[in-house]
Amino acid sequence: MINLWPLILEHMLIVVVATVISIALGVVLGVIAYWVRHVDTVIMWCAEAIQTIPSLALLAMLMIFFGLGNTTIIAGLVLYALLPIVRNTYTGLAGISHHIKDAARGMGMSKLQRLIKIELPLSFPLIFSGIKIAVVNSLSIAVMGVLIGAGGLGYPIYRGVQTRNLERILNGAIPVVLMALIFDYTMSKIEQRLIKRAR
Amino acid sequence: MIKFQNISKSYGHSIVLDDISFEIKQGEFVVLIGPSGCGKTTTLKTINRLIEPNKGKIFINGKDITKVNPVELRRTIGYVIQQIGLFPNMTVEQNIAVVPKLLKYPKPKWQEIVHNLLELVDMPYEEFAHKYPSELSGGQQQRIGVLRALAASPPIVLMDEPFGALDPITRDSLQEEVKHLQKKLKKTIVFVTHDMEEALRMADTIVFMNRGKIIQMASPEELLQNPADPIIKSFMGRHMENENNAPKLLAEDFMRTKVLKVPKTSHTLECIELMSRRDVNSLIVLNDDDTYAGTVTIEAIKAHGKAGREISELLSEDAVTIHRKEDARQAFDKLLASSSNYVIVLNDNRTVAGLITRTSMAKALGEALWGEMKS
Numbered sequence: 001m002i003n004l005w006p007l008i009l010e011h012m013l014i015v016v017v018a019t020v021i022s023i024a025l026g027v028v029l030g031v032i033a034y035w036v037r038h039v040d041t042v043i044m045w046c047a048e049a050i051q052t053i054p055s056l057a058l059l060a061m062l063m064i065f066f067g068l069g070n071t072t073i074i075a076g077l078v079l080y081a082l083l084p085i086v087r088n089t090y091t092g093l094a095g096i097s098h099h100i101k102d103a104a105r106g107m108g109m110s111k112l113q114r115l116i117k118i119e120l121p122l123s124f125p126l127i128f129s130g131i132k133i134a135v136v137n138s139l140s141i142a143v144m145g146v147l148i149g150a151g152g153l154g155y156p157i158y159r160g161v162q163t164r165n166l167e168r169i170l171n172g173a174i175p176v177v178l179m180a181l182i183f184d185y186t187m188s189k190i191e192q193r194l195i196k197r198a199r
Numbered sequence: 200m201i202k203f204q205n206i207s208k209s210y211g212h213s214i215v216l217d218d219i220s221f222e223i224k225q226g227e228f229v230v231l232i233g234p235s236g237c238g239k240t241t242t243l244k245t246i247n248r249l250i251e252p253n254k255g256k257i258f259i260n261g262k263d264i265t266k267v268n269p270v271e272l273r274r275t276i277g278y279v280i281q282q283i284g285l286f287p288n289m290t291v292e293q294n295i296a297v298v299p300k301l302l303k304y305p306k307p308k309w310q311e312i313v314h315n316l317l318e319l320v321d322m323p324y325e326e327f328a329h330k331y332p333s334e335l336s337g338g339q340q341q342r343i344g345v346l347r348a349l350a351a352s353p354p355i356v357l358m359d360e361p362f363g364a365l366d367p368i369t370r371d372s373l374q375e376e377v378k379h380l381q382k383k384l385k386k387t388i389v390f391v392t393h394d395m396e397e398a399l400r401m402a403d404t405i406v407f408m409n410r411g412k413i414i415q416m417a418s419p420e421e422l423l424q425n426p427a428d429p430i431i432k433s434f435m436g437r438h439m440e441n442e443n444n445a446p447k448l449l450a451e452d453f454m455r456t457k458v459l460k461v462p463k464t465s466h467t468l469e470c471i472e473l474m475s476r477r478d479v480n481s482l483i484v485l486n487d488d489d490t491y492a493g494t495v496t497i498e499a500i501k502a503h504g505k506a507g508r509e510i511s512e513l514l515s516e517d518a519v520t521i522h523r524k525e526d527a528r529q530a531f532d533k534l535l536a537s538s539s540n541y542v543i544v545l546n547d548n549r550t551v552a553g554l555i556t557r558t559s560m561a562k563a564l565g566e567a568l569w570g571e572m573k574s
Contacts, residue, residue: 103284106247106357107297107347108274121288 004156008175011152014070014145015138018077022134026082027127030089031115040090047083055080055141059148068149073142080141081134088130092123125194132187139180143172200225200387201246201355206255208241208411215241216252217411223389223404225354228381230390230398233408234434239391242408243357246389247276259355274298277348277356277386281363284344285332291317291343292328298351309350316346320376338369345377349384356381358390362397374401395435399423407431448527453563454544454553460485463492463511467504470495483543483551484514490549494518520545523552530555 029047033040050058059076066072096119104114120127146154153172160168201223208216216238223229231239244250245257248269257264264272285294292313299309317324320342332340341361348356358377362370378401381388392398398405399419407415407422415427426432460483461470470482474497481496493514504513519533520543534542534555542555 097282099280099282099284100286102249103278103280104286106249106273106278106280106284108270108272108301109297110270113301118286118288122286 004153004171004175007151007153007155007172008179010070011139011142011154011176012179014073014142014150014152015077015135018074018138018142019081019131019135021074022078022081022085023131025078026085026130026134027089027120029082030086030093030127033086033090034093035111043086044090047086050079051083055144056147059144063148070145070150072148073145073150073152076144077138077141081138084130084133084137085127086130088126089123092126093119095126096122125191125197128187128194129191132184132191135187136180136184139176139183143176200227200260201389202258202261203242203245204256204258206242206245206252206257208238208245208250208252208254214411216245219255219411219413221406221413221416223387225387226385228378228388228390228401228403229406230392230402230404231406231408232392232395232398232434233414234430235393236410237408238411239393239406239408240359243359243389243391246355246357247273247278249273274301274351275353275355277351277353279341279344279348279356279358279361281360285340285347287332290329290331291335294332294343295347295350297347298353302351304351312350316349319380320346336369337365338373341365341369341373342376345373345380349380349386352384353386355387355389358388360391360393363392363394370397377401407434448567449523450521450525450527450530450542450544450555451523451552452567453527453530453560454523454555455559456553458483458551458554460551461495461510463487463514464509466506467500467508467510467513468506470510471497471500483554484510485551491520491543491545491551494543518543521555522547531560534560 029043033043055076058079059072062072062075062079066075093115100118100122101114104118109117142150142152143154143157145152146158153176156172157169158172160166160170160172203219203221206216206219207214219238219242231242233239241250245252246259246264248264251265286297289297292310295313295316296309299312304312313328314324317327322339322342327335327339332343335343344361345358348358361377362373365373374397377388380386390401392401399422402419405415405417405419405422406413407428409428409430415422415431417425417427422431423435426435459473459477459479461473463484463486474480474482480498481494484492484495486492492511493516495510495513496515499513499515500510504510518539518541519537521530521533523544523546530542530544534540534557540557544552544555546552
C-alpha cells in the first residue's frame with residue numbers, strides 16, 4: 001500500500017493551477033467575444049474545436065512545446081477547460097436584460113465600468129457553473145498526465161494497468177472519483193445559492 | 200434649455216425622426232406622446248446620446264452635446280426607463296448612489312443623498328437601504344428608479360414610459376409624487392408615454408408626434424381644445440371611447456325612491472319611533488315647501504334631543520347630495536369617499552328624488568349587467 005496523500009495533493013495542485021489559469025483566460029476571451037462583434041463566432045469555434053481533439057493526441061502535441069512534466073498536463077487542462085468557461089461567460093454577459101444594460105449606459109457608466117460593476121456580477125452564477133464543469137472534467141483528465149511524465153493519481157493507475165494489479169488501479173481511481181464527486185457536490189450547492197441570490 | 204435643431208434619424212430606409220426642431224424651457228415638464236413607432240423614445244434617447252441622430256444638432260444650455268463626452272454627458276442627465284432597470288446585484292442604497300459614486304462624491308456625501316432621497320418618498324432608510332430590488336414591490340422599485348435618476352441632482356431628467364408596467368393605483372400615486380418632486384426640485388423633465396391621460400395630467404407642454412414628425416406642441420388645455428390634427432383627436436378619443444360607448448349612467452339610475460322623509464316640524468319622539476319601526480338610523484328632513492333641509496340621526500337625537508321638541512334644532516347638513524342628472528360615477532366617488540353610507544339625490548327644485556346606498560348601487564349595477572333582478 002503506497003502513501004496516496006502526496007499524489008492526491010499533487011493531483012489537486014495540477015487541477016487548481018490549470019483552473020485558475022483557464023478562468024483568467026476564459027473570462028477574458030468570453031468578454032472579448034461579447035465586446036467585439038464577429039469575434040464571438042471565431043472564439044467559440046476554436047474553443048469547441050479544441051474539445052474535439054482526443055486528449056492523448058492533444059497532450060502529445062503539447063509535449064513537443066512544453067516537454068515532459070506537469071507544465072504540459074496543465075496546459076492541456078487549460079485548453080480543455082476553456083470551452084465551458086468561455087461559453088458560459090459569453091452567454092451570461094449576452095443574456096443580461098437589455099433594460100439593465102440600457103440603464104447602466106444611460107447612467108453614464110463607461111464600457112469597463114458596466115462590465116465590472118454590473119455585467120460580470122450578474123453573469124457570475126453562470127460563469128461559476130462553467131468553472132464547475134471545468135474542474136470536474138479536469139480532475140479526470142489530469143490522470144492522463146502520467147503518460148507525459150506528470151505526477152498525480154495517474155501514476156498508481158498506470159502502474160496498476162502495467163502490473164495487472166486491480167488493487168493498485170483502484171487505489172488511484174477511487175480518490176479521483178471521490179474528489180470529482182466532492183467538488184461537484186459542494187460547487188453545485190454554491191451554484192444554487194448564487195442562482196437563488198440572483199433571483 | 201434643450202434645443203433640437205433639424206434632427207433626423209433613420210435606420211436603413213426607415214425614417215424614425217424627420218427633421219425635428221423644438222425647444223424645451225428650463226423647469227418645464229414636457230411629455231412626448233404619440234402612437235407606437237412615432238419616434239418619441241428615439242427623440243428622448245438622442246438627448247443623452249444613447250442614440251446619435253444622422254443629421255441635426257441638439258444644444259443643452261447652448262452647448263452642442265456632440266462636443267461633450269457621452270459618458271460625462273449622461274452623468275449630468277437623470278434617466279428612468281420603463282422596465283425600471285435597477286441593478287439586481289446592488290442594494291437600494293448602492294443603486295441610488297450609482298451616479299454620485301461615478302462622479303466620485305465622497306462617501307459621507309452620497310450617503311447623505313441616499314438618506315434624503317429615501318425620506319422624500321417615505322421609504323425609511325433603515326428599512327429599505329439594504330434591500331435588494333427583488334425584495335421590493337413594483338411601485339417601490341420604480342420609486343427607487345426615480346430616486347436614482349435624481350441622486351446627482353441633474354438639472355434634466357429623462358423618463359421613458361416609467362410607469363407603463365405598474366398597476367393603476369401605484370401609477371396614480373407615482374405620477375403625483377413625480378409631479379410634486381419636479382415642482383419642488385425645479386427639474387426639467389422630458390417624459391415619454393403613450394397614455395394620453397398621463398400626459399394630460401403631468402405635462403406643462405405636450406409634444407404630439409407621429410411618423411417621426413411633431414404634429415403639435417402645446418399645453419394640455421390647448422391640445423384638448425384645438426387639436427391640430429385628426430390623429431390627435433382620434434388618439435385622445437381612444438381614451439374617452441370607453442366612456443362614450445357605454446350608455447351614460449346617471450345618478451338617478453342608481454337611486455331608490457322609497458325614502459323616509461319627515462317634515463322639519465316633526466317631534467323627536469315620533470322620529471325615534473319611526474326609525475325604530477323601519478330599522479334605520481337617520482331620516483331625511485324636509486322644509487315646509489318639501490325641499491331638502493338636512494338629515495337627522497338617532498345619535499343626534501339621543502345626545503341633544505329633548506322629548507317633545509322639534510327636530511329642526513338637530514338638523515345636520517353634512518349629508519352628501521347630488522343632482523339626479525349628474526354622472527353616476529360622481530355619485531359613486533362621493534359615496535365611496537364619504538363616511539356616511541348614502542348619498543341623497545335631489546331634483547331640480549331641490550326636492551328629494553331618492554337615495555343612493557351601497558345596496559341600491561350594487562342592485563342597479565347588477566340589473567345593468569344581467570337584466571332585471573328578482574328581489
